[in-house]
Amino acid sequence: MTRFVTYQTQQQQHCSTSTSTQLLSDNNMSKVVCVTGGSGCIGSWLVHLLLHRGYTVHATVQNLNDDNETKHLQALEGAQTNLRLFQIDLLNYDTVLAAVHGCDGVFHLASPCIVDKVRDPQVCFSL
Numbered sequence: 001m002t003r004f005v006t007y008q009t010q011q012q013q014h015c016s017t018s019t020s021t022q023l024l025s026d027n028n029m030s031k032v033v034c035v036t037g038g039s040g041c042i043g044s045w046l047v048h049l050l051l052h053r054g055y056t057v058h059a060t061v062q063n064l065n066d067d068n069e070t071k072h073l074q075a076l077e078g079a080q081t082n083l084r085l086f087q088i089d090l091l092n093y094d095t096v097l098a099a100v101h102g103c104d105g106v107f108h109l110a111s112p113c114i115v116d117k118v119r120d121p122q123v124c125f126s127l
Ligand SMILES: NC(=O)c1ccc[n+]([C@@H]2O[C@H](COP(=O)([O-])OP(=O)(O)OC[C@H]3O[C@@H](n4cnc5c(N)ncnc54)[C@H](OP(=O)(O)O)[C@@H]3O)[C@@H](O)[C@H]2O)c1
Pocket: 036, 037, 038, 039, 040, 041, 042, 043, 060, 061, 062, 063, 069, 088, 089, 090, 091, 109, 110, 111, 112, 113
């Protein structure tokens, strides 16, 4: 119980004192991180967070010519200056290497999501 209260207090302090200006001055300006699967559900939120915190982000997509994979990332605040998009295929070593080259860290989220079309969830998930 005490630990929870302490944690919550730190979170509240952080939230109450953090502005976008302060987050950007967290000394992350020189750090470069790669987010594979940057166009995806989790990846795009992570890209948003990292840009907000001042990182330079290498985000990967499968097709640079597909607006559905790129537009929402390019529209993020900070994207114009701190976001670079890379086209990768997970099974192509050189494309992945190009995306992670020069990065201080990599968030590896890219993964094919292979799910058969669900026609009737009641039938599909009943035991
Ligand atoms: N969402 C969840 O609830 C959940 C829960 C547990 C674990 N996870 C794991 O978290 C990770 C991200 O999940 P998500 O929900 O964000 O998935 P998602 O929205 O389907 O995004 C998957 C990402 O992987 C990329 N990708 C797929 N196949 C690829 C390939 N062959 N080469 C290169 N990139 C490829 C996609 O690129 P394009 O968009 O360009 O096609 C997309 O950016 C996955 O590993 C997933 O298994 C997710």
